[in-house]
Amino acid sequence: MLPNHSPLVIAEQFGTLESLFPGRIDLGLGRAPGTDQVTARAMRRDPAAGEEFPQDVMELQALFAPVQPGQPYRAVPGAGLNIPLWILGSSLYGAHVAAALGLPYAFASHFAPDALHHALQVYRERFKPSAQLERPYAMPCVNIIAADTDDEARYLFTTAQQNFTRMIRNTRGQMPPPIENIDAFWSPAEKAQAMRMLSCSFVGSPETVRAGLDKFIEQTGADELIVSGPIYDHAARLHSFEIAAALSAELGRPQAVAA
Numbered sequence: 001m002l003p004n005h006s007p008l009v010i011a012e013q014f015g016t017l018e019s020l021f022p023g024r025i026d027l028g029l030g031r032a033p034g035t036d037q038v039t040a041r042a043m044r045r046d047p048a049a050g051e052e053f054p055q056d057v058m059e060l061q062a063l064f065a066p067v068q069p070g071q072p073y074r075a076v077p078g079a080g081l082n083i084p085l086w087i088l089g090s091s092l093y094g095a096h097v098a099a100a101l102g103l104p105y106a107f108a109s110h111f112a113p114d115a116l117h118h119a120l121q122v123y124r125e126r127f128k129p130s131a132q133l134e135r136p137y138a139m140p141c142v143n144i145i146a147a148d149t150d151d152e153a154r155y156l157f158t159t160a161q162q163n164f165t166r167m168i169r170n171t172r173g174q175m176p177p178p179i180e181n182i183d184a185f186w187s188p189a190e191k192a193q194a195m196r197m198l199s200c201s202f203v204g205s206p207e208t209v210r211a212g213l214d215k216f217i218e219q220t221g222a223d224e225l226i227v228s229g230p231i232y233d234h235a236a237r238l239h240s241f242e243i244a245a246a247l248s249a250e251l252g253r254p255q256a257v258a259a
Helices: 007-020 037-042 049-064 092-101 116-126 150-169 188-197 206-220 234-251
Strands: 027-030 085-089 105-107 138-146 201-204 224-228 255-258
Touching: 007 049, 027 049, 049 085, 049 092, 085 092, 092 105, 092 116, 105 116, 116 138, 116 206, 138 150, 138 206, 138 234, 150 188, 150 201, 150 206, 150 234, 201 206, 206 234, 224 234
Parallel strands: 027 085, 085 105, 105 138, 138 201, 138 224, 224 255
Antiparallel strands: none
8 A cells, every 4th residue: 555655665675575585575556545534644644645656656666676876865675676566456547557657457356346347458458568567467356265065155255245244334343253144134235235346256166166267267368366265264264275276276377376
């Protein structure tokens, strides 16, 4: 969430990570503050900081590049490390920035799927090759709730369904355990809104999830997937990721990365 931070501070933080773990660090940059206005004020952030997002991204690129003669300040560590940058987005704004700067683009379709296809279209049509990337590279995020059976996965999915309903009600809290009867929890209107936000979710047995992912990849042309697993029980969440990893290997495309 770049508006919450100075580009120099981020360059040095991620420069430290890259120095500790060479070749294993990517830096994803989002324009949203990631919080409410009250918390933003508590962080002493300027509400208009998001308007400087493209300039801040380019400043970061310069800080990760080799130091130039006369450069007034530099990131230590960070300078010369050329850490790969990603643009994160849930709207068309990020698509335009990623395309203009020639950067890979990750879309938050796991909670904001409405603009997914339009954003990918804009990104690919307007993409300009850069030193980092020759062609567009898109990574949508999806929810995968996989289990040995469809019924078990649907039961686990009620955790996410409750979470999104609570977002609608503005009663956020810790992740709730799954429940047997989700229809007793939400109203028809809440169900419609929550399930629209969760439409890029693949819930079921390995066979069911694979069929959904095949269709999603075909429709989006995704180069890679990032996978969110909002499952209450840790062992069940790990099992779901194991199923997702196995499906990724079977599909051969795209690579799946757990979130």
